[in-house]
Amino acid sequence: MFRKQLEDVTPPDLEAGHVDIVTDRLRLSPVGPEHRDAVVVALSDEDVARNLAQVPFPYTADHFDAFLEEFSKNSVCGEMCLAISDWKTGVFLGLIGLRSGNPHPEIGYWLAKTYWGKGIMKEAAAALLDHVFAISDEPVIYSGHFVDNPRSGKVLSFLGFRETGNSKVHSLARGEDVDHRDMELTREAYFGIGTEADGGRKRARTRGNSYAMDY
Numbered sequence: 001m002f003r004k005q006l007e008d009v010t011p012p013d014l015e016a017g018h019v020d021i022v023t024d025r026l027r028l029s030p031v032g033p034e035h036r037d038a039v040v041v042a043l044s045d046e047d048v049a050r051n052l053a054q055v056p057f058p059y060t061a062d063h064f065d066a067f068l069e070e071f072s073k074n075s076v077c078g079e080m081c082l083a084i085s086d087w088k089t090g091v092f093l094g095l096i097g098l099r100s101g102n103p104h105p106e107i108g109y110w111l112a113k114t115y116w117g118k119g120i121m122k123e124a125a126a127a128l129l130d131h132v133f134a135i136s137d138e139p140v141i142y143s144g145h146f147v148d149n150p151r152s153g154k155v156l157s158f159l160g161f162r163e164t165g166n167s168k169v170h171s172l173a174r175g176e177d178v179d180h181r182d183m184e185l186t187r188e189a190y191f192g193i194g195t196e197a198d199g200g201r202k203r204a205r206t207r208g209n210s211y212a213m214d215y
């Protein structure tokens with residue numbers, strides 16, 4: 001559904017995944033070979049890799065090159081993998097992406113550990129969700145987190161995601177199946193359409209705030 005909608009609205013000469021978004025502090029732009037070194041350094045931290053499903057550990061430049069090749073060959077319209085950087089300095093902070101899911105797309109993300117705890121992912125994910133909900137009629141976005149990673153759960157809850165169930169998801173870095181909290185975000189919850197009680201309007205106001213970079 002998502003894929004078809006985007007095929008209908010995306011100009012024919014725009015490559016899959018080519019999105020460029022600027023927020024108060026951040027720039028979200030397509031990941032490329034220029035990000036290799038920074039990605040390898042960030043994902044060589046086990047605290048980052050162990051919270052992700054599809055990232056091997058230890059992580060090498062070959063893993064990054066294989067990922068980039070696979071993404072550029074096989075990603076479909078609407079899928080994206082964006083580098084998050086400080087738009088003023090260009091410093092690489094992490095990645096955020098959207099991929100086709102069944103039946104709805106899924107959002108995933110990570111930050112290099114140095115940049116945790118500054119509200120950066122709330123700002124990046126809100127910007128990407130604003131974009132996706134604006135260019136598609138998609139009613140639902142999927143995500144979730146490992147149960148022992150409540151920090152990510154806080155980000156998702158802030159954005160309006162609600163738990164839909166629990167599952168086991170394989171973590172390449174840990175080499176085992178891990179308890180996972182499955183979550184989804186409806187368009188109504190994100191934009192606060194509905195009751196005041198669901199917190200949507202409060203989130204909408206918070207998203208409008210600007211943040212100061214202090215790292």
Ligand SMILES: CC(C)(COP(=O)(O)OP(=O)(O)OC[C@H]1O[C@@H](n2cnc3c(N)ncnc32)[C@H](O)[C@@H]1OP(=O)(O)O)[C@@H](O)C(=O)NCCC(=O)NCCS
Pocket residue numbers: 047048049051052109110111112115116117118119120121122144145146149150151152154155158
């Ligand atoms: C998850 C991640 C993206 C969070 O991004 P971030 O920008 O650091 O998030 P924030 O600074 O907004 O912090 C999120 C919240 O978690 C809270 N938090 C911090 N440590 C926590 C902990 N151990 N347990 C529970 N909450 C915690 C923060 O106080 C903050 O709460 P608030 O919303 O009430 O202010 C980042 O930690 C990361 O990249 N982790 C490794 C990869 C990963 O987990 N990716 C997601 C996979 S689902």
